[in-house]
Amino acid sequence: xxxxxxxxxxxxxxxxxxxxxxxxxxxxxxxxxxxxxxxxxxxxxxxxxxxxxxxxxxxxxxxxxxxxxxxxxxxxxxxx
Amino acid sequence: xxxxxxxxxxxxxxxxxxxxxxxxxxxxxxxxxxxxxxxxxxxxxxxxxxxxxxxxxxxxxxxxxxxxxxxxxxxxxxxxxxxxxxxxxxxxxxxxxxxxxxx
Numbered sequence: 001x002x003x004x005x006x007x008x009x010x011x012x013x014x015x016x017x018x019x020x021x022x023x024x025x026x027x028x029x030x031x032x033x034x035x036x037x038x039x040x041x042x043x044x045x046x047x048x049x050x051x052x053x054x055x056x057x058x059x060x061x062x063x064x065x066x067x068x069x070x071x072x073x074x075x076x077x078x079x080x
Numbered sequence: 081x082x083x084x085x086x087x088x089x090x091x092x093x094x095x096x097x098x099x100x101x102x103x104x105x106x107x108x109x110x111x112x113x114x115x116x117x118x119x120x121x122x123x124x125x126x127x128x129x130x131x132x133x134x135x136x137x138x139x140x141x142x143x144x145x146x147x148x149x150x151x152x153x154x155x156x157x158x159x160x161x162x163x164x165x166x167x168x169x170x171x172x173x174x175x176x177x178x179x180x181x182x183x
Contacts, residue, residue, distance in 0.1 A: 002154045009149025016142035023139075027132050031125055049128060053135050 023049070108133070 026043050033039065116126050 009146045013146030016139045020139040
């Protein structure tokens with residue numbers, strides 16, 4: 001059991017670090033690089049840097065509300 | 081350990097903690113508004129900064145959860161002793177006639 005926990009923890013931290021470096025590169029370093037550098041083709045245009053986090057946040061909120069609603073409905077069914 | 085310190089701090093003086101966080105937020109937003117006014121960086125990039133901070137905060141939280149998961153100490157002997165205790169307790173309560181739920 002400890003190994004599975006450690007693997008999940010490592011995966012989580014790896015994902016978070018990679019997302020952080022990619023996003024930092026995208027938002028902070030890329031605007032200061034010349035437009036005809038080859039690195040620009042690995043990053044989508046800058047508007048997506050706003051759209052993707054906002055979209056992810058809204059989706060997260062949506063799932064949270066759905067989950068809370070389902071829990072409330074279940075508890076209401078048990079005790080009418 | 082860090083979370084325990086945080087909780088004990090919150091229980092003893094909750095007001096100070098909230099005031100600290102508010103002061104930090106006010107400082108960051110004042111820096112951001114100052115950046116907007118003096119336009120050292122072009123405008124389009126200044127608008128990206130708050131979203132960048134929120135994303136980095138989320139990433140930091142995820143990182144802390146991952147690191148905590150990795151360093152979580154397990155005690156296999158205690159787990160075994162606990163299982164035995166649970167079985168004993170269930171036997172005892174069944175004899176006394178109390179329903180101990182599903183197995």
